[in-house]
Amino acid sequence: MPVWLEIIVRTLSAAFVLFLMTRILGKRQLSQLTFFEYVTGITIGDLAAFLSINHDQDWYIALVAIVTWFFVSLGIEFLQMKSKKSRDVIDSKGTVLIKDGKVLEDNLKKEKLTNEELMEQLRRKSIFKVSQVEYAVIEPDGQVNALLKDQYQPITLAQLGIKMPTEAEPQTVILDGKMMDEPLATSGFSRQWLNTELEKQGVSLENVYLGQVDGYGQLYVDLYDDKIKIPQPQEKPLLLATLKKCQADLEIFALSTENETNKQIYTTCSEQLQHVIDDTRRVLIQQ
Structure with missing residues (x-):
């Protein structure tokens, strides 16, 4: 077999083996690399490169090393899932960096x-004053998470006593100019x-x-031609305007x-309709 063809075969084989191992190890390998996973990824990648280009060496030697690292990583993941002590030893624990607005230098x-x-x-999380932080911890993956003091946290609808209905998950009903029947039926x-x-x-x-x-049953579309302007749906604004007019x-x-009886009925209905408008305003003004 020519050298160039052997290298192509070895490279494709290594790529297939790496893809298969990554799928088995799970998406955590891609999203949150721990120190050991980082070392494992570099090592397996280096062995795969060795398998691809070192045609003078037997291909199975590098493959055995890759498979060995794979089972080591798989075994460690199994230990982490079964034992908290193993997770603490392998991934370490989170460390408190700020407590009650004070940095813990040690x-x-x-x-x-x-x-x-x-x-x-902290700035990446839009926090510019250490004094506003109640608690900050560095996670095993190196990310710093912070909790603001109560007086600096943004106001939520729950704090204002406003109840909002749970919004259903948006469904993608069109992809590449074709209707998607299953998401459409789900909606x-x-x-x-x-x-x-x-x-x-x-x-x-x-x-x-x-x-x-x-x-809420509102359709949003994105066209291939971004220069075309699509008019915004007017059903919600029109409904809000109609409710205001009725009130x-x-x-x-x-x-x-x-007539005092009729006056009382009209006044009560007006107040009730105003409550409806207040409860639905946020939904009806969404675009």
Whole structure:
């Protein structure tokens, strides 16, 4: 076999073996590399490169080394899943860096982290004042997570006493100009409904690169041609305007009638409708 052909075969084989091992080891290898996983990745990659280009050596030698590293990594992952002590030894524990707005210098030195690096990590989380931090910890993967003091945390709807309905997961119903039947059915809509919505927006199915339906049944489309401007749906703003008009009409009726019973009915209905408007305003103004 010619040398160039042997190298191609070895490279393709190494790529296939690496892909297969990565799939078995799981996505954690890609998203959150621990120190050992980092070393394992470099070592296996180096062995795969050796397998690809060193045609003078027997191919199975490098393959045996790769498989050995693979089973070592697999075994360590198994230990981590079964034993907390193993996780603490292999991945280490999180270390507190800030407590009650004060930097713990000894822990900072223990993690070989400078104060500039700590401030950089905090700024990435939009935190610019150490005094605002209640608690900060460096995780085993090197990320710094911080909890702000209560007075500096952003206000939530729960704190304001506003209850919002749970929004269903958006479904991608169009990909590359083709309808996706399963997500469409999950959203509770049909092909006919989707075609009607596309007609309302003045676009054809073939021109749609991506189409999504949100939890409120509103269709968003992204076209291949980004220069084309799509008019925003007006159903929600029109519904909000209609509710406001009805509430205003009820107030006018209450002011214009001289019958106290009717006045009370109009006033009560107006107040109830105002509560409905307040509860649904945030949903109806979303685009």
